[in-house]
Amino acid sequence: MFSSATVVLPLLAAPLALAQTYASTTTFTFAGAALPTGLVASNWPIGEAPYQHEYKPENAVVSDGFLNLIVYGGQEGDEVITSAEVSTDFTVASARVETYAILTDVPGVCNGRLQSDRHRNGQALTCLPGMFLYESDNQEVDIEWLSDPASQSNIDSGRGRALFYTNQAVTPGSSSTHETGEEPADAFSAVHNYRVDWDGKTSTFYLDNKLQYQFKTNVPTAKDGHWMWNNWS
Numbered sequence: 001m002f003s004s005a006t007v008v009l010p011l012l013a014a015p016l017a018l019a020q021t022y023a024s025t026t027t028f029t030f031a032g033a034a035l036p037t038g039l040v041a042s043n044w045p046i047g048e049a050p051y052q053h054e055y056k057p058e059n060a061v062v063s064d065g066f067l068n069l070i071v072y073g074g075q076e077g078d079e080v081i082t083s084a085e086v087s088t089d090f091t092v093a094s095a096r097v098e099t100y101a102i103l104t105d106v107p108g109v110c111n112g113r114l115q116s117d118r119h120r121n122g123q124a125l126t127c128l129p130g131m132f133l134y135e136s137d138n139q140e141v142d143i144e145w146l147s148d149p150a151s152q153s154n155i156d157s158g159r160g161r162a163l164f165y166t167n168q169a170v171t172p173g174s175s176s177t178h179e180t181g182e183e184p185a186d187a188f189s190a191v192h193n194y195r196v197d198w199d200g201k202t203s204t205f206y207l208d209n210k211l212q213y214q215f216k217t218n219v220p221t222a223k224d225g226h227w228m229w230n231n232w233s
Contacts, residue, residue: 059072085229107150145164
């Protein structure tokens with residue numbers, strides 16, 4: 001579901017943070033059938049049944065120049081919902097991350113497109129992940145997409161469906177910093193650029209290089225987070 005040059009990570013060396021000088025750039029492309037060097041597929045459960053989802057490496061599928069993070073349909077009665085996630089195998093202290101992706105309009109996931117050649121109970125979903133920095137639950141920056149317009153979060157947004165931009169709370173039990181924005185009109189059929197700039201002092205969000213929001217509260221200060229992309233239900 002990604003373009004052949006999906007993810008670009010200019011990595012900011014910590015001593016140069018104030019100057020915003022990037023020490024290196026990593027670009028992940030999805031040729032062939034294997035994940036590129038630097039990305040690994042997750043293999044663990046999150047949460048507890050009956051609301052548990054489990055990331056399966058086999059659900060992260062590279063094909064036709066795209067990374068597909070699959071959540072299969074027909075899992076409504078399952079206690080564990082199989083999902084997909086990939087992560088950098090290196091940590092970042094600061095970064096600009098550009099993800100080129102297609103969103104899904106098929107309800108039921110936290111973020112694709114329908115893939116008909118693999119299925120469970122007659123349905124298959126290939127879905128774009130949330131895009132986020134993660135070191136811990138209190139050191140996290142997210143761009144997320146909820147595909148179901150009837151989800152309470154989308155109803156509360158007042159937008160029907162929305163992109164969610166978030167700095168998770170750095171203090172357990174306190175409120176996060178978050179805003180919502182409109183998805184592109186052709187988000188479900190065309191590749192768009194979803195970008196996060198994070199430097200330990202601000203988190204800045206762009207859509208197709210147009211500024212959406214900049215947050216200066218709840219900004220993660222961790223120097224050893226991973227950048228991750230997932231899709232789950």
